Amino acid sequence: MLHLRVISPAAQTSALLRVLRADGGVTHLTVARGAAVDPAGDLVQADVAREAANKVLADVQALGIVHTGGLTVSAVESVFSDAAERATRAAPGDPDDTVVWDELLEETHEESTLNVTFVAFLTIACLLAAIGVATNSPVTIVGAMVVGPEFGPLAALSVALFRRDRPLARRSVLALVAAFPVAMGITLVATLVWERFGWITAEEVMAAHYIDFIYQVGPFSLVVALLAGAAGMLSLVSAKSAALIGVFISVTTVPAAGYAVVAATLGEWQRAFQSVAQLAVNLVGIVVAGVLVLALLPRAGRRYGPFGQVVQMFSGRPRR
Template sequence: MLHLRVISPADKTAALMRLLEDDPGATHITLARGVAVKPHGDLVQADVAREGANQLLARIRAMGIPETGGITIGPIDAVMSDAADRAVEDAPGDPSDAVVWEKLLSDTHEESSLNATFVAFLTIACLLAAIGVSTNSPVTVVGAMVVGPEFGPLAALSVGLMLRNWALVRRSVTALAVAFPIAMVVTLGATMAWEHFGWITTEGVIDAHNVDFIYQVGPFSLVVALLAGAAGMLSLVTAKSAALIGVFISVTTVPAAGYAVVAVTLGQWHRAFESVGQLAVNLLGIVVAGVAVLLLRPRVGEEEGLVGRFKRLIGMRTVLPR
């Protein structure tokens, strides 16, 4: 379930309360009149079943509350209530299929921001990847995968394409198009310094067969990118954040960028081009898979979605914990 918190202008509170009371997926409804200071108004709170949140939020938006008040939604870690169980059962659709689009938009918008922190993490990840390539260390390469923050803008790009939110698309593309070159230029400077000190040699990189997978593009490169992108998007829309770690370790976006830089400094142009190809394949695969997952999820006004309708057709029933 989700916790809904609304600052409502006094003249709209009665209509909002009727809306919540009539909604089968809303429960634990409370009202505190006149307690909101900025903006001024009444405080209305409720717990809402995920599968019914989209339509409820759309109706609240239609009342004009965001313009004069405010709406806040957040996850509930645990709830012990028969009323909450009934709300989940009465709400249309399946909780496992539910995507709260407003929350997803908010989360991905934040993750797609081009800022110093994002650039710093991506730069550190590329530096780790370059070290892993130069020392033939898969463990260091895996560390670079985990540190890399690039999945945030990629997920936001998928959401933007799905919802035709071109502002989010531009924001995500800008973050990737600016941060990757900056990270690679910094890594280029560091790599040239390491070569000057003799820490990196052409022979050492050529003989580093434990990390050949980074630049060797094959059919499984796209397959892995598609699977990782699908798993990553599912982890976002179902709040299974632990699965993202597996996604980070699966894809070779940052390692490919780091390998390309090292290969260029050593004059290994064929490996550099192959690494760039690996990077492009992984980026494209993640975005395509993310869009595909979102296409299967229910949208506002469509509680079941394609997966839910398939379950109904084959007679499957979701058993909810009591």
């Protein structure tokens, strides 16, 4: 379930309560008159079934309270209540299959922001990837995959394409287009220094067969990117963080960028171009898979998407 916390001007509280009471997916409704100080007003709180959240949030925002008061939504990990069970049963669909769009948009908007922190993480990841290439270390490559923050903008771009949200699309593309060249440029300088010290040699890189998968583009490159993108989007809409970590380890984005830099400094242009191709395949595959997942999952006003219909067919569970 989701916990809804609203600061409502006293004049709008009655209308807000009517909206919340009218939806069977809302429970644990409480009001504290005059409890809010800034902005001034009443504090209204409720728990909302995920399946009902899109409609409830839309109805509350239609009252204009986001401009005159405040609206906060947070996930509730555990709820022990018969009333909550009734609210969940009253809402159509399954909570794990429900995309709460306001929640997803807020998260992807934050993750797609181009700032110093994003560039710093991407740079560190590229440097780790370059070190992994130089030392023939798959463990270091995996570390670079986990540190890389690039899935955020890719997921945001998937959401933007699905919803035709041009501002979010521009924001996501800007984060990727601006951050990758900066990170790769810093990695280029560092790699040249390491080569000058003799820490990286062409012979060692060419003999590093444990990490050949980084630059070798094949049909499974796209397959893995599609599967990882699908798993990543599912983890975002269902709040499965453990699955998202697995996605980071699956895709060859940052390692390909790091390998391209190292290969270019050593004059191994074929491997450099192959690495760039690997990077492009992974980026495109993740975005395409994210869009497909959003298209197949249930949407507002529709109880079950294609996935849900198949599950219902074989599980025998009654439709609510």
